[in-house]
Amino acid sequence: MAIQIGSAMISAPVKLAPNEYKSEIKPIWCPGCGDFGVLSSFYKAVSELGIPPEQMVVVSGIGCSGRFPAFVEAYGFHGVHGRALPLATGVKLANPDLVVCAVGGDGDIFSIGAGHLPHAARRNIDITVIVLDNEIYGLTKGQPSPTSPFGMERKASPYGSIDRPINPIMLALTYGATFVARGFSSRPKETTELIKQGIMHKGFSFIQVYSPCVTFFDTYAHFKEVTAPLPADHDRSSLKAAMEQAMDARTLKLGVFYEEIGPSYEDSVRELRERAMAKPFDLQKLMAAFRV
Amino acid sequence: MTKDDLVIRIGGESGEGIVTTGEVFARIAAFTGLDIYTVRTIPAEIKGGHVMFQLRTAPHRIYSQGDELNMLLAFNQEGYDKHHALLRPDGLLVYNSNELTPPDDGRMHFGLPLNELARQIDFMRGKNIIAIGALVKFFDLPYEKARQVVETHLGRKGGELLRQNLVALETGYKYVAEHGYEEPPFHLEGPARERDNRLVISGNQALSLGALAAGCTFYAGYPITPASDIMEFLAAQLPKVGGTMIQAEDEIAALAMAIGASFTGARAMTATSGPGLALMIELLGHATATETPVVVVDVQRAGPSTGMPTKVSQGDLRLAMYAANDDAARFCVAPVSVEDCFYQTINAFNLAEKYQLPVVLLSDQDMSVRMETIPPFDMSRALIEPRLLANLDGNGRGKYERYALTESGISPMSLPGMRGGQYTAEGLTHVPSGAPDYTPEWHRAMMEKRFQKLRSARPDIQRWRMLEEWGDEDAELGIIGWGSTIGPVREAMEMARAHGIKSAAIYPKCITPLPDEELRLFIAKHPTVLVPELNYTGQFAHVLRARYKQDFIRLNKYEGVPFLASEVFEKIKEIHMTMERSLFMSIPIKEMV
Numbered sequence A: 001m002a003i004q005i006g007s008a009m010i011s012a013p014v015k016l017a018p019n020e021y022k023s024e025i026k027p028i029w030c031p032g033c034g035d036f037g038v039l040s041s042f043y044k045a046v047s048e049l050g051i052p053p054e055q056m057v058v059v060s061g062i063g064c065s066g067r068f069p070a071f072v073e074a075y076g077f078h079g080v081h082g083r084a085l086p087l088a089t090g091v092k093l094a095n096p097d098l099v100v101c102a103v104g105g106d107g108d109i110f111s112i113g114a115g116h117l118p119h120a121a122r123r124n125i126d127i128t129v130i131v132l133d134n135e136i137y138g139l140t141k142g143q144p145s146p147t148s149p150f151g152m153e154r155k156a157s158p159y160g161s162i163d164r165p166i167n168p169i170m171l172a173l174t175y176g177a178t179f180v181a182r183g184f185s186s187r188p189k190e191t192t193e194l195i196k197q198g199i200m201h202k203g204f205s206f207i208q209v210y211s212p213c214v215t216f217f218d219t220y221a222h223f224k225e226v227t228a229p230l231p232a233d234h235d236r237s238s239l240k241a242a243m244e245q246a247m248d249a250r251t252l253k254l255g256v257f258y259e260e261i262g263p264s265y266e267d268s269v270r271e272l273r274e275r276a277m278a279k280p281f282d283l284q285k286l287m288a289a290f291r292v
Numbered sequence B: 001m002t003k004d005d006l007v008i009r010i011g012g013e014s015g016e017g018i019v020t021t022g023e024v025f026a027r028i029a030a031f032t033g034l035d036i037y038t039v040r041t042i043p044a045e046i047k048g049g050h051v052m053f054q055l056r057t058a059p060h061r062i063y064s065q066g067d068e069l070n071m072l073l074a075f076n077q078e079g080y081d082k083h084h085a086l087l088r089p090d091g092l093l094v095y096n097s098n099e100l101t102p103p104d105d106g107r108m109h110f111g112l113p114l115n116e117l118a119r120q121i122d123f124m125r126g127k128n129i130i131a132i133g134a135l136v137k138f139f140d141l142p143y144e145k146a147r148q149v150v151e152t153h154l155g156r157k158g159g160e161l162l163r164q165n166l167v168a169l170e171t172g173y174k175y176v177a178e179h180g181y182e183e184p185p186f187h188l189e190g191p192a193r194e195r196d197n198r199l200v201i202s203g204n205q206a207l208s209l210g211a212l213a214a215g216c217t218f219y220a221g222y223p224i225t226p227a228s229d230i231m232e233f234l235a236a237q238l239p240k241v242g243g244t245m246i247q248a249e250d251e252i253a254a255l256a257m258a259i260g261a262s263f264t265g266a267r268a269m270t271a272t273s274g275p276g277l278a279l280m281i282e283l284l285g286h287a288t289a290t291e292t293p294v295v296v297v298d299v300q301r302a303g304p305s306t307g308m309p310t311k312v313s314q315g316d317l318r319l320a321m322y323a324a325n326d327d328a329a330r331f332c333v334a335p336v337s338v339e340d341c342f343y344q345t346i347n348a349f350n351l352a353e354k355y356q357l358p359v360v361l362l363s364d365q366d367m368s369v370r371m372e373t374i375p376p377f378d379m380s381r382a383l384i385e386p387r388l389l390a391n392l393d394g395n396g397r398g399k400y401e402r403y404a405l406t407e408s409g410i411s412p413m414s415l416p417g418m419r420g421g422q423y424t425a426e427g428l429t430h431v432p433s434g435a436p437d438y439t440p441e442w443h444r445a446m447m448e449k450r451f452q453k454l455r456s457a458r459p460d461i462q463r464w465r466m467l468e469e470w471g472d473e474d475a476e477l478g479i480i481g482w483g484s485t486i487g488p489v490r491e492a493m494e495m496a497r498a499h500g501i502k503s504a505a506i507y508p509k510c511i512t513p514l515p516d517e518e519l520r521l522f523i524a525k526h527p528t529v530l531v532p533e534l535n536y537t538g539q540f541a542h543v544l545r546a547r548y549k550q551d552f553i554r555l556n557k558y559e560g561v562p563f564l565a566s567e568v569f570e571k572i573k574e575i576h577m578t579m580e581r582s583l584f585m586s587i588p589i590k591e592m593v
Helices: A036-048 A064-069 A084-094 A105-112 A116-123 A168-175 A186-202 A220-226 A239-247 A265-276 A283-288 B016-031 B077-086 B114-120 B124-138 B143-153 B160-178 B204-213 B226-242 B251-263 B274-290 B319-320 B338-355 B365-367 B438-458 B458-463 B484-497 B516-525 B541-548 B565-585
Strands: A003-005 A008-010 A056-060 A075-078 A099-105 A126-133 A178-186 A205-210 A226-229 A252-259 B006-013 B034-041 B051-057 B069-074 B088-096 B108-112 B199-202 B218-221 B246-247 B268-272 B294-300 B332-333 B356-364 B369-372 B425-426 B467-471 B477-480 B503-508 B511-512 B528-533 B554-555
Touching: A036 A064, A036 A075, A036 A126, A036 A186, A036 A205, A056 A064, A056 A084, A064 A075, A064 A099, A064 A126, A064 B425, A075 A084, A075 B356, A084 A099, A084 A105, A084 A116, A084 A126, A084 A265, A084 B246, A084 B251, A105 A126, A105 A168, A116 A126, A116 A168, A116 B016, A116 B503, A126 A186, A168 A178, A168 A205, A168 A239, A168 A252, A178 A186, A186 A205, A186 A252, A186 B077, A205 B143, A239 B554, A265 B226, A265 B554, A283 B204, B006 B016, B006 B077, B006 B251, B016 B034, B016 B051, B016 B124, B016 B143, B016 B199, B016 B369, B051 B425, B069 B077, B108 B160, B114 B124, B114 B160, B124 B143, B124 B160, B124 B565, B143 B160, B199 B204, B199 B565, B204 B226, B204 B294, B204 B338, B204 B356, B204 B365, B218 B226, B218 B251, B226 B246, B251 B268, B251 B274, B251 B294, B251 B554, B268 B274, B274 B356, B274 B425, B294 B338, B294 B365, B319 B332, B319 B356, B319 B511, B319 B541, B332 B338, B338 B356, B338 B369, B338 B438, B338 B458, B356 B365, B356 B484, B365 B484, B438 B458, B467 B484, B467 B516, B477 B516, B477 B565, B484 B528, B484 B565, B503 B516, B516 B541, B528 B541, B554 B565
Parallel strands: A056 A075, A056 A099, A075 B425, A099 A126, A126 A205, A178 A205, A226 A252, B006 B069, B069 B088, B088 B108, B218 B246, B218 B268, B268 B294, B294 B356, B332 B356, B477 B503, B477 B528, B528 B554
Antiparallel strands: A003 A008, A178 A252, B006 B051, B034 B051, B034 B369, B199 B369, B332 B511, B467 B503
């Protein structure tokens, strides 16, 4: 029985336990890293959706998060720093029947690769991007990132960081992402649900997950204190309501801020192709058009 | 007077339709059976600035732009000032007499009141079409053929614009006939061919057709002069074959998308110019490390930095061959002509796919925009080499090894969707399964595996004739070149032969890996070797010197314009004279030139 996952048509869902989505490669993250929680939620989400491993591609950039694809029993692409989104775009465009997820950190997606986020979002290409946000550069041993708090003292900011942090949810909303959500690695059940919904959403899904770095910026206690679920009556179809919730600086809301149902990039590509194919392609004829 | 070859240059202000004048007139010449070869320089700005268009036309195949002008058509004072020095003493100057009054210099002059004529027919925008009519008369081309070309290219049938254009064409033609040139000053004896199979085409068009013939299904690009029209061409065609063209947000994204598409099995390409290639370098190395096939076209322009976006250079050779962090095995392919752009693009795709490595295809601005008459493409040379895919049993898990070590270096590749073929394409040093691994042995093994593929490809590079060699076997002087300098070099060698100087030439079209066997033999046969290049440092000469441990004589031009045949010929003459003197004085030539 074929099922539709986002824009991808999956021939038959499989029944695999979350454990069976674990690859043979063991994660190399520091014990206690928030990324473990997100990875478990990811295993659970794809298991519950029944995605066949061969029809899923997980793309990443560089950073602690970059190792994510190798830990998943699926096709993976470990790219260069910042380029997970355009790599994933190429994968999805060339084979829309693949379920494509891009995984990156705050440095990857919001700094070096920040130029790609608005374009992936505005195209509304059906990929799910999961940002493992630890508010620091962990792999390079603790420099401030675009989401680090103002005043953060590290070796690269010995007098306290004087760069102000960005608001990722507001950015994603502004860029036109059609699914915008936020989770916290210490809340695995909710995070699993967000990933499931993000993958099922047809179009560009943006999921920011707070994923604390135990070694260089342990924010577990902080996020436990300042996060709270979105109000039960939050209207996820309202961009204005989503913006208001995203602007709340005192309580960091968790859940789906926004979802817009509509055609995705794949639909437009298909429609464009159909129009183009109305006239059959003939290379000989095309070449003959250049005759003297 | 009857000639066997004519060169006309048109100069004027951007926005006056200079390029249209030139291109339509070139098409008319081609349509009457003549061969054409154009060159143009336009300002990088959209409006304003000087435009030059040059057409060489002859009843035989042409290989270069032509050195001297038989006719100069100056739309304004600048058009005269910039170019009149190149007009032959027996040449004809045609000028817009409403814009300028050139001094009497003893050459033939003809004033064409373009503004006035345009006003008379109430079609001020039609000055350039009037000029085309005049040119048709000057060159004694059949008016009927000219009319047909204008009908095909300058307006819709029955439309007002076409009607006006036809009136303008006739106005120019008649004006020349009635004002002193009832007998045209030039006549080219055209071959008596009726409508034939030759193509009028530019390098970028030939390259785009080559990509389609090679089975390209995915293109991602970012606008950049002079590569953008490849993207525009494929935007129209790729959806028709079920493929995709996407305009990316920058060149880095363009290559990333192409790599991502190729990962799923698509034959993927991107095209750019030097500044874009510079941005792509990190990902180019990544395509090497992950062994992902991809074709990256660099239509070279003059640099560094923004340089001259609309002018030619061969300055990206080093960038294309070597730029990478650490050593990255890749192919580098260099077509030599408009026609060759078609075949080398096919070869580039086949090398990329068969050997699972990135290929940089080096075209240049001169080749990319110039229109040329060429023979129809030989589709028997358009064979598609498929990628070697993994043969999976369908339920295996963990056994498939994406980067398995093999004798050829090529590992069978699985594609997403293939059950049991799951792996992670890995930019970190890895073991055959793709799992990251930093041990010295594996780093060494994977580096060697990738470079082995360049060696494994040698028989294909020979079989696909990625080389041109011609000239006198017994010549003392040999020329080794690459890319579009081949045309002027070919003609310079003919000039030399007419002066009793023998020479031979070899043009490898695969620059990485170089055809060592053939080049070593060539160098052995021709002890004095000249390497002409359109760059300052002699990038190719450096490569040759490093590889064959010998010094070569260089000829370098770095002005943004192609070699003239005469410039190469002068160098050949100089070398020849030195050779004779050195024989007499027994001093190595290298120390004298």
